[in-house]
Amino acid sequence: MSTTLSELATITAAARAAAPRAARASGAERSAWLTAMADALDAHTAELVAIADEETHLGEVRLTGEVARTTGQLRLFASVVLEGSYLEATIDHAVPSAVPPRPDLRRLLVPVGPVAVYSASNFPFAFSVAGGDTASALAVGCPVVVKAHSGHPKLSVRTAEIVTEALAAAGAPDGLFALVSGREVGSALVTDPAIKAAGFTGSVSGGRALFDLASQRPDPIPFYGELGSINPVVITAAAVASRGSELAAGLATSFTNGAGQFCTKPGVVFVPEESGFEGLLAEAAAEKTGGQLLTDRITAAYPESLSALASNSAVQVVLGSVEQNSAENGASPVVFATTAVAAASEPDRLYEECFGPTTLLVRYSSEEELVAALKALPGSLTGTIHAESSDDTAEVLDLLSERSGRVLFAGWPTGVAVTWSQQHGGPWPATTSLHTSVGATAGRRFLRPLAFQDAPESALPDALKESNPLGIPRRVDGQLQL
Amino acid sequence: MSTTLSELATITAAARAAAPRAARASGAERSAWLTAMADALDAHTAELVAIADEETHLGEVRLTGEVARTTGQLRLFASVVLEGSYLEATIDHAVPSAVPPRPDLRRLLVPVGPVAVYSASNFPFAFSVAGGDTASALAVGCPVVVKAHSGHPKLSVRTAEIVTEALAAAGAPDGLFALVSGREVGSALVTDPAIKAAGFTGSVSGGRALFDLASQRPDPIPFYGELGSINPVVITAAAVASRGSELAAGLATSFTNGAGQFCTKPGVVFVPEESGFEGLLAEAAAEKTGGQLLTDRITAAYPESLSALASNSAVQVVLGSVEQNSAENGASPVVFATTAVAAASEPDRLYEECFGPTTLLVRYSSEEELVAALKALPGSLTGTIHAESSDDTAEVLDLLSERSGRVLFAGWPTGVAVTWSQQHGGPWPATTSLHTSVGATAGRRFLRPLAFQDAPESALPDALKESNPLGIPRRVDGQLQL
Numbered sequence: 001m002s003t004t005l006s007e008l009a010t011i012t013a014a015a016r017a018a019a020p021r022a023a024r025a026s027g028a029e030r031s032a033w034l035t036a037m038a039d040a041l042d043a044h045t046a047e048l049v050a051i052a053d054e055e056t057h058l059g060e061v062r063l064t065g066e067v068a069r070t071t072g073q074l075r076l077f078a079s080v081v082l083e084g085s086y087l088e089a090t091i092d093h094a095v096p097s098a099v100p101p102r103p104d105l106r107r108l109l110v111p112v113g114p115v116a117v118y119s120a121s122n123f124p125f126a127f128s129v130a131g132g133d134t135a136s137a138l139a140v141g142c143p144v145v146v147k148a149h150s151g152h153p154k155l156s157v158r159t160a161e162i163v164t165e166a167l168a169a170a171g172a173p174d175g176l177f178a179l180v181s182g183r184e185v186g187s188a189l190v191t192d193p194a195i196k197a198a199g200f201t202g203s204v205s206g207g208r209a210l211f212d213l214a215s216q217r218p219d220p221i222p223f224y225g226e227l228g229s230i231n232p233v234v235i236t237a238a239a240v241a242s243r244g245s246e247l248a249a250g251l252a253t254s255f256t257n258g259a260g261q262f263c264t265k266p267g268v269v270f271v272p273e274e275s276g277f278e279g280l281l282a283e284a285a286a287e288k289t290g291g292q293l294l295t296d297r298i299t300a301a302y303p304e305s306l307s308a309l310a311s312n313s314a315v316q317v318v319l320g321s322v323e324q325n326s327a328e329n330g331a332s333p334v335v336f337a338t339t340a341v342a343a344a345s346e347p348d349r350l351y352e353e354c355f356g357p358t359t360l361l362v363r364y365s366s367e368e369e370l371v372a373a374l375k376a377l378p379g380s381l382t383g384t385i386h387a388e389s390s391d392d393t394a395e396v397l398d399l400l401s402e403r404s405g406r407v408l409f410a411g412w413p414t415g416v417a418v419t420w421s422q423q424h425g426g427p428w429p430a431t432t433s434l435h436t437s438v439g440a441t442a443g444r445r446f447l448r449p450l451a452f453q454d455a456p457e458s459a460l461p462d463a464l465k466e467s468n469p470l471g472i473p474r475r476v477d478g479q480l481q482l
Numbered sequence: 483m484s485t486t487l488s489e490l491a492t493i494t495a496a497a498r499a500a501a502p503r504a505a506r507a508s509g510a511e512r513s514a515w516l517t518a519m520a521d522a523l524d525a526h527t528a529e530l531v532a533i534a535d536e537e538t539h540l541g542e543v544r545l546t547g548e549v550a551r552t553t554g555q556l557r558l559f560a561s562v563v564l565e566g567s568y569l570e571a572t573i574d575h576a577v578p579s580a581v582p583p584r585p586d587l588r589r590l591l592v593p594v595g596p597v598a599v600y601s602a603s604n605f606p607f608a609f610s611v612a613g614g615d616t617a618s619a620l621a622v623g624c625p626v627v628v629k630a631h632s633g634h635p636k637l638s639v640r641t642a643e644i645v646t647e648a649l650a651a652a653g654a655p656d657g658l659f660a661l662v663s664g665r666e667v668g669s670a671l672v673t674d675p676a677i678k679a680a681g682f683t684g685s686v687s688g689g690r691a692l693f694d695l696a697s698q699r700p701d702p703i704p705f706y707g708e709l710g711s712i713n714p715v716v717i718t719a720a721a722v723a724s725r726g727s728e729l730a731a732g733l734a735t736s737f738t739n740g741a742g743q744f745c746t747k748p749g750v751v752f753v754p755e756e757s758g759f760e761g762l763l764a765e766a767a768a769e770k771t772g773g774q775l776l777t778d779r780i781t782a783a784y785p786e787s788l789s790a791l792a793s794n795s796a797v798q799v800v801l802g803s804v805e806q807n808s809a810e811n812g813a814s815p816v817v818f819a820t821t822a823v824a825a826a827s828e829p830d831r832l833y834e835e836c837f838g839p840t841t842l843l844v845r846y847s848s849e850e851e852l853v854a855a856l857k858a859l860p861g862s863l864t865g866t867i868h869a870e871s872s873d874d875t876a877e878v879l880d881l882l883s884e885r886s887g888r889v890l891f892a893g894w895p896t897g898v899a900v901t902w903s904q905q906h907g908g909p910w911p912a913t914t915s916l917h918t919s920v921g922a923t924a925g926r927r928f929l930r931p932l933a934f935q936d937a938p939e940s941a942l943p944d945a946l947k948e949s950n951p952l953g954i955p956r957r958v959d960g961q962l963q964l
Binding site: 103105211215411417439441456473 | 502547561565567570572573574582584585587588589592594693694697698701702704861871875879880883884886887888889890891892893897899901902903904905907909910911914915916917918921923929930931932933934935936937938941955957960962964
């Protein structure tokens with residue numbers, strides 16, 4: 001069922017042909033395309049969830065929620081496009097008296113062209129065929145070619161059928177959206193001359209390989225990869241004393257939810273030595289279950305990763321059993337513990353992302369030990385601080401801010417709200433870029449600036465015409481205007 | 483006089499140490515640093531211009547203007563920082579009733595950390611030690627390590643001394659700014675773990691080599707290179723008929739100014755066959771001179787490039803002499819002509835950037851020929867259309883927009899105003915990225931988003947505090963507020 005290279009060539013040629021039409025479509029038209037997609041997916045929720053559950057084992061409740069998240073995402077981008085700030089429309093009128101004389105100069109952002117989207121295993125809706133990368137690229141006027149994830153092929157095909165039909169009914173141009181599948185085609189897609197940018201959510205190894213292909217092209221293209229993240233959490237002694245049980249319950253849910261397969265799972269948790277938190281967590285996590293993991297690869301990798309960690313003499317198992325985890329039995333929760341001194345001395349072995357219901361507690365006996373262990377952290381999507389107002393957390397906040405894209409002061413990182421202010425990205429290897437893949441600004445990845453100098457009104461796009469026919473926020477002669 | 487690798491390690495360590503202090507500095511402080519740099523450079527204009535003229539032969543008038551441009555650029559960024567929109571401050575208040583409940587989420591842009599800046603040969607001030615890359619990086623809070631260009635070593639050292647002194651007097655942290663020199667250090671700089679992004683203006687070969695090093699790092703960093711551009715110009719028959727002499731005079735000045743060594747020099751000009759434009763240009767350019775080129779390499783390359791073009795049977799010399807150009811004689815203006823059919827059939831040989839006072843006229847005898855030749859163009863910084871209102875230029879405009887970052891409808895591309903709306907960048911090989919290296923938004927290259935979830939007011943940066951103490955534009959609950 002893989003797409004052939006010759007089929008791929010036809011598909012990317014169609015995307016290239018659709019690009020000028022997608023770029024010329026008004027914000028209202030693109031907004032309508034996204035809304036039509038959302039409506040169609042909502043209408044097919046039950047059918048899609050059934051297929052997804054069969055392929056991913058994520059359960060009906062979670063998957064139904066994920067469809068709603070996905071269509072909410074499409075609707076957010078529909079509103080972002082109408083609001084118009086994303087165009088960054090900027091007008092500087094001519095200043096003939098300046099030395100040298102200044103021309104009339106007007107700038108906006110325009111779509112880069114066809115975008116390749118690589119689906120994720122762990123979000124079969126929200127980061128897959130009609131997920132955030134697709135929604136944000138279509139929103140800003142880029143055709144999309146999605147590479148299906150091998151973990152949910154039937155769902156990918158069915159989702160694509162629904163999207164294709166909805167787009168056609170809404171009057172979107174042919175070639176605006178297509179699905180491809182197969183490993184060979186995945187590599188060919190990112191090097192296809194028609195493709196001008198790529199979005200990816202997946203493993204460090206897979207993402208790095210595609211990033212390298214994108215960078216080594218004769219004409220390099222931006223590759224926006226979300227690769228790997230251990231999402232450190234710091235808990236202070238005062239926080240354990242004041243609300244230890246609540247924190248333990250929250251952590252137990254966060255690291256086991258979705259069988260521990262969220263990009264934002266808290267993978268390493270810094271806890272004060274002898275604070276009693278481990279006992280509270282053991283209690284809270286006792287009833288938690290894991291379940292069947294997403295793919296054969298993840299299923300095989302989980303017990304291997306557990307065994308590797310368990311074989312480290314600086315690490316103890318404090319909850320669950322490494323041995324009872326096997327590809328046959330399904331995944332069950334395991335909590336490890338180590339010391340901040342050990343973590344600081346071998347971060348490459350201890351700070352490693354592991355898909356599955358497991359987390360590593362790192363015991364610290366002093367602020368100095370904690371700081372040294374935090375300094376050894378790689379980049380992450382998130383960092384979390386659970387502290388009391390009596391704690392001085394300035395240094396911890398600085399260290400987590402430098403190493404992550406979102407810092408939490410309450411709750412757990414596994415929830416990723418889709419809003420104007422969301423940031424889903426962080427220093428390498430969390431992501432490859434300075435952009436977000438979730439939230440209203442995700443479209444910025446697929447836009448490039450274009451300026452018009454001394455253009456007649458008739459040649460200007462609506463966003464830059466003197467009368468502001470779209471009624472969008474613009475910066476005029478240096479002043480932001482609503 | 484090259485920096486050693488051990489000196490480089492000391493310098494980048496100092497930049498790394500300065501990064502948190504630079505990031506924490508208020509907009510007002512950073513604005514004051516930039517203003518201090520501008521004031522100091524203005525005060526030393528005469529001294530700096532004398533050194534620059536000795537090293538670059540660009541002449542006192544041009545160089546004095548370039549100092550003013552450079553200090554104007556520093557002052558623009560000083561105002562951009564104070565205005566505060568560049569932070570993209572975004573606040574979404576909590577919505578406890580949402581399903582799932584939405585946390586309080588606040589986002590802004592923060593500096594990436596130390597930035598490497600590679601100076602250009604052709605703008606010893608505006609794209610060098612204290613040029614646009616340096617100004618925009620410092621403005622947004624990133625320490626800068628500048629690699630001096632070998633074409634103006636004394637000027638680089640003297641500029642760096644003045645900048646260093648001004649920054650120290652203005653209270654900027656040690657390590658915020660440094661100069662290094664030497665080829666080996668240039669490569670080592672972009673792979674130094676302390677460096678988080680790089681800005682470059684120069685050749686395709688040099689830029690590609692550094693881009694590859696940046697992309698192949700264990701932790702890839704963004705490399706913003708401005709590499710090469712031929713800046714196509716299209717002139718219609720109606721425009722020649724209505725104002726041919728004026729256009730010829732403008733072109734003659736634009737391709738010979740600065741001895742034809744601007745990134746935005748019009749390198750290929752599409753003219754209607756038998757329109758008489760060539761005669762007008764020959765007249766206008768007759769008195770133009772070239773002069774000594776910037777560096778030994780450029781001096782040697784110019785006659786070689788001319789000879790290569792002259793040896794092409796599809797190309798004629800219509801003004802000047804290839805033979806009289808040699809490394810010994812200095813550069814003199816040469817205008818070539820070819821046909822649109824030839825250009826479309828061998829773009830790799832005919833559409834090539836050549837530093838020096840030369841341009842290539844491409845004669846077209848029909849709209850179809852013109853379109854085919856435009857379709858073969860590589861990416862450029864600029865594209866220019868000289869037409870009359872009676873002309874239908876829609877297709878030409880689309881083709882130039884797809885292939886450039888700035889489209890002009892009057893004037894010539896060699897002037898690059900430093901404004902809010904400027905765009906200096908374009909599809910590969912014009913630049914490697916979707917960002918500009920000139921104008922108010924240039925700082926966006928050196929910023930990454932950071933979100934705060936459920937943060938106590940005391941942990942928030944001023945830009946995100948509820949009361950908006952900085953008084954900057956922000957987006958609150960989806961609404962842009964001034």
